[in-house]
Amino acid sequence: xxxxxxxxxxxxxxxxxxxxxxxxxxxxxxxxxxxxxxxxxxxxxxxxxxxxxxxxxxxxxxxxxxxxxxxxxxxxxxxxxxxxxxxxxxxxxxxxxxxxxxxxxxxxxxxxxxxxxxxxxxxxxxxxxxxxxxxxxxxxxxxxxxxxxxxxxxxxxxxxxxxxxxxxxxxxxxxxxxxxxxxxxxxxxxxxxxxxxxxxxxxxxxxxxxxxxxxxxxxxxxxxxxxxxxxxxxxxxxxxxxxxxxxxxxxxxxxxxxxxxxxxxxxxxxxxxxxxxxxxxxxxxxxxxxxxxxxxxxxxxxxxxxxxxxxxxxxxxxxxxxxxxxxxxxxxxxxxxxxxxxxxxxxxxxxxxxxxxxxxxxxxxxxxxxxxxxxxxxxxxxxxxxxxxxxxxxxxxxxxxx
Numbered sequence: 413x414x415x416x417x418x419x420x421x422x423x424x425x426x427x428x429x430x431x432x433x434x435x436x437x438x439x440x441x442x443x444x445x446x447x448x449x450x451x452x453x454x455x456x457x458x459x460x461x462x463x464x465x466x467x468x469x470x471x472x473x474x475x476x477x478x479x480x481x482x483x484x485x486x487x488x489x490x491x492x493x494x495x496x497x498x499x500x501x502x503x504x505x506x507x508x509x510x511x512x513x514x515x516x517x518x519x520x521x522x523x524x525x526x527x528x529x530x531x532x533x534x535x536x537x538x539x540x541x542x543x544x545x546x547x548x549x550x551x552x553x554x555x556x557x558x559x560x561x562x563x564x565x566x567x568x569x570x571x572x573x574x575x576x577x578x579x580x581x582x583x584x585x586x587x588x589x590x591x592x593x594x595x596x597x598x599x600x601x602x603x604x605x606x607x608x609x610x611x612x613x614x615x616x617x618x619x620x621x622x623x624x625x626x627x628x629x630x631x632x633x634x635x636x637x638x639x640x641x642x643x644x645x646x647x648x649x650x651x652x653x654x655x656x657x658x659x660x661x662x663x664x665x666x667x668x669x670x671x672x673x674x675x676x677x678x679x680x681x682x683x684x685x686x687x688x689x690x691x692x693x694x695x696x697x698x699x700x701x702x703x704x705x706x707x708x709x710x711x712x713x714x715x716x717x718x719x720x721x722x723x724x725x726x727x728x729x730x731x732x733x734x735x736x737x738x739x740x741x742x743x744x745x746x747x748x749x750x751x752x753x754x755x756x757x758x759x760x761x762x763x764x765x766x767x768x769x770x771x772x773x774x775x776x777x778x779x780x781x782x783x784x785x786x787x788x789x790x791x792x793x794x795x796x797x798x799x800x801x802x803x804x805x806x807x808x809x810x811x812x813x814x
Contacts, residue, residue, distance in 0.1 A: 413708070414679070415584050419665045419672035420812075422500035423767050426493040427658030428460040428754050431469075437771050440753075443782040447640045447654045447755050449618055453602030458615045458640045460656030460755035461600060482538045484518035485598035487551050489659035494552045494592060501663035502671070508590040509560040510549045511578045512661065513571035515759035515802070516599045518543040523603055548596055560588060568802030569721070571595045571759030572660065573810055576766070577679060583666045594661035595760035605655065613651040613725045615640045643724040643751040644781050646733060652724040656755030660763035673770045677795075677813040680705025684805025692727065696735035698807035699799060703739045706797060706809040715745045715811075716790040717772060719765045719798045722749035723756050732799065744787045745797070748780050762800035762808065769796040769812050 428446040429436045439446075447460045462470070470488050474480050480488065490512050525539040541547070546564040553562045561582070567574045572595030579591030608614045618640070642648040664676075682701030684693050692698070699721075707715065718736060722729050736744065750768050757764060772779055773793050780786050794814050801807040 414580070414677065416667055418580055418583060418676040419667065419669045420662050420674050420676065420766070420770065421665050421669050421671050422497050422663040423660065423673060423770060424493045424496035424500060425658060425660035425764060425767050426462070426466060426489050427660065427757065427760070427764060428462060428656055431466060431492070431496070433771070436767070437775065440768065440771065440779045445639050445641065445753055447656070450600070452600060452605060455602045455605060456617065457605045458617065458654045459600050459605075460654065462657060482542050483551060484521035484542065484547070486514050486516070486518055486596045487548050489598060489657070490548045490552050490594070490596035490661070491555045493594070493596070493659040493661045494556060497592060497661040497663050498556055503590070503663065506590060507559050508592055509563070509579065509582055509588045510553050510558055510592045511563040511575040512549045512552055512593070513565045513567065513575050513595050513759050514545070514548055514597055515566055515568045515571055516597060516604060517545050517566065518547060519599055519604055520601055523601055552592070566759065567806055568804070569723070569756070569758050569761055570800040570802040570806050570808045571762070573762035573798070573800045573808035576662065576664070576676070576763070576810060577681060577808060579664045580676065580679060583664065589666055591664045592661055593664060594659065594763045596659035597758045597760040598657050599655050599758055600657050608653060608655065613653045615652040615654045615724065616650065639752055639783055641724040641752050641755060642783070643749045644720060644722040644729055644747065644784050646730060648726065651726055654724065654755040656757045658754070658757050658764070659760050660767055662763060662766060674773055674812045674814060676810060678706040678709060678811030680809040682807050684807070692731050692801065692805045694731055694734065695738055696731040696801070696807070698801060698805045699732055699735035699809070700738050702807040702809040703735065703797065703799070706811045707739070710795060710811065712740055713743055715740070715795050715797055716793045717746045717748065717769065717778060717796040719769050719796060720747055720749045721799045721801050722751055724751055746778050746780070746790055747787055748778070752781055762798065765798045765800065766810065766812070769798050772796065773812065773814055
């Protein structure tokens with residue numbers, strides 16, 4: 413239980429949506445998917461990559477310091493979004509903690525070094541220190557000249573929200589007054605896509621997708637809005653997960669603040685009783701428990717929106733929806749997700765959901781899923797519940813309030 417409010421005094425992201433609040437909001441208002449077909453090594457797949465302009469910013473950072481030239485994109489994305497978050501919060505000469513996680517970590521760099529090893533039997537000198545899991549928080553702390561604790565972890569797709577939980581715990585214990593928390597992911601590699609395809613959950617390519625998209629049966633795909641990832645479409649007949657990339661960071665401070673974008677007023681966490689290593693129960697009992705824990709101090713009818721995890725898989729989407737029905741009964745809040753637009757960014761996805769929630773609260777406008785009918789329209793957005801869950805049914809729910 414929260415002893416006091418935790419303020420989010422800034423949030424910044426670096427994703428296919430853009431890297432400024434105005435651009436990100438404008439993109440959310442545009443009912444198009446940012447998922448495209450892209451060649452990755454020896455395969456073609458549906459992914460949501462960063463724009464060319466943002467990749468030029470990554471290259472500029474990489475070339476700005478000889479030490480940064482050996483870093484993975486996941487680290488560079490984190491540095492760029494962390495710089496912006498700290499700047500927005502006005503943290504100058506402030507002692508703060510850092511907890512940034514990643515599901516995959518330095519995937520691109522690790523795969524590159526491994527291929528070199530298979531070809532030559534040797535690895536570069538920095539292959540180990542640049543691919544360790546703690547690499548992201550360490551380099552962000554170095555870049556920001558932070559003097560607080562530095563933590564990293566991987567809890568797959570709920571990583572960013574677990575980072576937020578850690579920040580809350582440190583602050584409530586009195587060991588820190590402020591924390592930078594978030595997640596970063598650069599998973600767009602052929603090997604990562606192949607792993608998702610092996611699980612039979614990845615979205616089929618454009619031609620195959622026509623057969624799964626009812627609106628494309630009688631008209632050319634090119635003439636219509638095309639949604640490769642059917643996240644939260646409970647009528648879909650095939651899995652449609654697609655990957656995206658990026659990073660998102662939030663600055664947390666204890667107590668009330670004039671510059672607060674919103675307040676964390678509840679949190680919950682739970683783990684499913686697994687049947688196998690990637691399963692989730694039919695009614696997502698982990699989400700039922702995490703949501704109830706997060707909502708214990710608020711009336712259910714005061715929750716205006718739930719930003720769902722909704723990865724676009726058949727079981728993932730349906731089980732979470734059933735869990736929400738179990739918790740809220742017939743009085744469902746408005747439900748939404750952003751994975752239809754930006755794909756699944758693994759460890760960064762939870763913080764991108766937090767950003768989406770804060771933007772909806774700021775603009776007092778609900779951003780729904782274009783191909784899903786809205787439920788129980790609310791006039792005011794005051795309280796938003798955000799969900800995330802990782803492989804193994806490791807769920808987190810966060811309640812944000814104005």
